[in-house]
Amino acid sequence: MRRSARISKQPDSLSAKGSVAKESRYFEKSKDDTLVTPRGTTRTKKRPAQRIPNDASDSDRVEEEYAESDASDKPPRAKRRKVAARSTSSTTTTTASNKKKNGNAQLRYERLFGRTENDAAGIVRAISPPTKIGHLDRVHGLEYHRPLLLDSRQGRDALLAWFDAVSTARQMPWRKAWIDPTTIQNADRRRELLSRRAYEVWISEIMLQQTRVATVIDYWNRWMARWPTIEELSAAKAEEVTSAWRGLGYYGRSRRIYEAARFVCADDEMRGLLPENVETLVKKVAGVGRYTAGAVAAIVFGRAAPMVDGNVLRVLSRQMGVYGDVKADKAVIELIWAAADSLVKVVARDRPSGDEEKGDEEEEELRSDRPGRWGQALMEIGSTVCTPKPKCEVCPISASCRAYAEGLQRLTDKRSSRVSKALDIEDACTICKPFDVGLEVGKDGTELGSEEEEEEEATPDPNSEAPPSLPKQARLSSTDRDLIATYAQNFPLKVKKKAVREEEIVVCALRRSSDGRFLIHQRPAKGLLAGLWELPSHPLTDKPTRKTAKGRKRVAETLVVEALLSREVRKRTRYVGELGSVPWLFSHLKLTMHVQLFEIDGEVDREDVPGTRNPFGATAIQDSRWSDAEGIEEESMGTGMRKCWALVKEAIRG
Incomplete structure (x- = not known):
């Protein structure tokens, strides 16, 4: 027997909440970029959501690749019972038979986006807009998401x-x-x-x-x-x-x-x-x-x-x-x-x-x-x-925009008494999230469809013109257009970004006084800034004693100089001072680089730089060499490290 979902006033307790993927480390590539499982049924367990970077839609838009989630991820079995068709925003509990029927995403897409008799004639299909019933907002079926274009x-x-x-x-x-x-x-x-x-x-x-x-x-x-x-x-x-x-x-x-x-x-x-x-x-x-x-x-x-x-x-x-x-x-x-x-x-x-x-x-x-x-x-x-x-107001396809139409509807028909038909469970939208972020407020705090706005609509700006994609009779004031755009602005769902992690490192410029050359290293072949050249560096821990100038000097001397130079060369190495700090922002990390300058008296052969202790961790350094200032200018360096080098150049010139 075919079941239908009917509207009821119940909290959106089943709505899924996204989570933020772990961020990649500065010295090590992230291993946990995974895709979330497609939503066909309600999930009750929280799972890490895969992070797709801003303005990115697939693996070629990011620095690091991601892998698909394990096929064994199965949502919990749902009982066969009547449930309420939520606002587009809510997740809908489905029966086992519905899960099987809708399991093939491609078939669902073909049903939703397939050709119709209207295609050849260019007739826009009439699909009921979302309805607000009680506390539920934007109630609609999945068919609503068929693009009018x-x-x-x-x-x-x-x-x-x-x-x-x-x-x-x-x-x-x-x-x-x-x-x-x-x-x-x-x-x-x-x-x-x-x-x-x-x-x-x-x-x-x-x-x-x-x-x-x-x-x-x-x-x-x-x-x-x-x-x-x-x-x-x-x-x-x-x-x-x-x-x-x-x-x-x-x-x-x-x-x-x-x-x-x-x-x-x-x-x-x-x-x-x-x-x-x-x-x-x-x-x-x-x-x-x-x-x-x-x-x-x-x-x-x-x-x-x-x-x-x-x-x-x-x-x-x-x-x-x-x-x-x-x-x-x-x-x-x-x-x-x-x-x-x-x-x-x-x-x-x-x-x-x-x-x-x-x-x-x-x-x-x-x-x-x-x-x-x-x-x-x-x-x-x-x-x-x-x-x-x-x-x-200047969009050539606003006439086919669902978000624009919803904003216009709310502006002119805020107290709609339309009653939504009961939705068959397989047709209810399971895609949208709860629509509960106060979207009826304009930029100036005016509620859409308020008495003040109705007065504005009754006396439109005589110089205003309707957007070219709207019917000629749809004369909108500039305030009306702003309110509609403000409504559309809420699509897609805005997800609060996780705070960017902050780290600090010491960057050490080791200079040979005999010829003015500096020791530079090539970063590992994989990970952040892979294969680029840089001055030797080491991360600082969260210990307060290492966040002071004295603590940073100690880290530079013990974890960089002692790790890279032989005992005999270290005796001829003196600390010049801290030249300054360079903040640099990555997509996932705010890095502060504290630049330290050391002078090495006399000659230093390559064998005097054993590098037995790797400041980068387990991954081996690709290469290291002594280079003069002109050579460093030509090296492939990250922009942040190049700013550190600028501090060094200024110091040696002075």
Whole structure:
């Protein structure tokens, strides 16, 4: 017998609470980056949630890789009983039969995002908006999250037209016209052009991970001037590549790029041309996840592949009305990825007037610039319009935005008396989190739909204009628009960040007075700042005595100098003093580096620097050498360590 979930007033005690993954250590790579289990039923036990970095959607967007959770993670068995359909926000207890029926996520996605009769006509399907009943807010079924853009050809064309108009505004050199391979008859020339274009897009996407566009532009231009093809990059030295990356951060990216370039050029099948298939690209090329693979497949090869970065996660969560954690909740992330996949396939099938007679199979195979433009359009609107604080008044797709529509509804229909139909248990939304964060308050503290706001609405600003995507009769004042944008701003769910851990280290500049050279070390090949060069350093413990200037001097002398220099050389070594402190912020760590200067009288041979005690812990030092100031300037150093070196240079010049 089919069971239905009915609304009842009961606390959201079953709502899942996310947890923050452990942070990686400064001297050691984290081992615990794991994915959470998709939510299909209620979990009563707390489990560590996997951390996906800001503005990241897959493994190629971060410094460290993560692994999928153990398949043995099984949610507790649920009893067969009637339960209340919670606000989208609540988790819903399911029966064992429902769990089996909905176990295949792909089937659920096909039902939710599959093609409908409305697609061809471009008719937006009518789906009931969320309802507020009693203390439960945003009550709806899973079908509510079907993107309206799937059923609106007009909306899709509006976004592409907007992108075509603004795509050159920020002067991104990697944005170029699509190369239609069918127009190039010479096979060798076609391969050469596609290889270079795929290489350009690949490098730009890797550089853009966790890095601002304005910063990447100069780096990308210098990189391409130095290594214009993947073959030339593969022939370079690893040190040259790392040096060219200096200042971009997340240095593991440069190492993976170099290794991948060598592999792609040496592979008998690829021979310098990145694969156009997403699955093949992810599987074969190190450091490439599904986002970067999708970008290459869509932008370069014209394939209908989704491109979902942090900006797109935010845009689609608002378009779909998904109130969830797009950074750590795997169920939310996979839902949005599935929606993005369906959207790009629909966009690829869209044809200009007169071409509709082509069959579906032919449409599926036909490639064009539309998938690449579409993916870039979603990213562009996320970075310029649908930002954390959205500019809804200029958005070309606000008419299809669930979050915008909800804000408009709350503004004009705050005391809705609509009664929601009982939801079948398999249709109730299990994705969204509790909607209990006071979202009906505007920037100025005015409640949406209050008497004051109604007065404002009755006397709108005569100079105001409705957004182009709204009906002409929807005349909104500037205050109205701000309130709606404030409501939309709450999507996706904001998760409070864990406080950044703080650590301190001593950085020791050991200088030979005979020739002015300094001892430098290369960091281990794995972990934070892998393979970069630095002045010898050692972490400070939390003991108060080691946080004083005297304590730091003691650590430098006993744990660095004594560990690295022979007894005879230590007798000729004198402590000059502490030169200053350099604070440096990583994504997971605030590091304070206290710079200590030592002078060594006389000559020091390499054998006088045994390094039997490793200041980095168990991982062996890659290499060490004496280098003059000019040589250190050319070394690949982290930005924070380079600031420490600046203090040393200033001291020896004085």
